[in-house]
Amino acid sequence: MPIGNVIPGTRVGSAPERHQPAPCRTVTYWCRNDHQTAIRLAAEVEVPQVWDCPRCGLPAGQDAQNPPGRVRPEPYKTHLAYVKERRTAEEGEAILAEALAALRRRRGRPTG
Template identity: 35%
Template sequence: MADRALRGVGLGAKSFEDEQGIEFADRNQIGFDCPKGHHFEVTFALEAELPTEWECKKCGLMAVRSDGSVGEEKETKPQRTHWDMLRERRSIPELEEILDEQLEKLRDPGKP
């Protein structure tokens, strides 16, 4: 069994390709400040949409950009309830008819 063991470099641990002839994409480094005072930088592609918040690498809290950029407030829709979804599918007269049918079934258990 020992003679079948893989020896040397761990699989996937290192790449033996050199970086000659490789042209890296243009990049941006954006600084972030955490509420606990931690500062860190994250690298993004130049054409990437830059976030205004990023999770702090040290404590996990949401950090804001150091340059003071604030994102636009996203419009939030009110949460739809079961009643709202039901009203999209049925009218009040239809619901009253279904209620009457179900009440009739409960009043007379012998009827299917």
Template identity: 35%
Template structure:
């Protein structure tokens, strides 16, 4: 490695290429202002789609473009609850019938935690 490297060159250091004859892409400065009053500019390509919102480098708040670009309004769906999804599959009458059936099975000792079955079995033996 030592024989092939240039003296004084650092690993990952600077490039020895010259910037002469290089044409840089066209750029634009886009200004933003956050709710805290911080103003800053971001350099972007002229061809880039300029976002309406950018994160403030000082406080991290959402900053709006000073050029008047408005953020797109998002159509937000209302949050679906478990109850909403259940009502899509069954009617309230069906749910009431299922609840009554399951409560009868639970009270009869056919379903449910084992400790409830043992207590019901002891009561049944005592009354019999």
């Protein structure tokens, strides 16, 4: 019957190996909703200027009096919007006419 806090597979009286934890520092961020977030980072790591707030998702900065503003996301673009960025209206008309002519040829209809 085990006595005390003995870990199975260890010798009685053996001590676990002790390791020093990596040096860390705590960096505090604030968002526009006054949420405070404390992040532990390794000492040698460069501190990010902005951190996403885990409570509301807004960007948070290290200055409590002047937190960063909301980032405007890129609006969703359709495939047609991307095509219109690459092609002019004249190019689009030429491509459409070419595609319609090929379709009519496959179906055996005269082009025109």
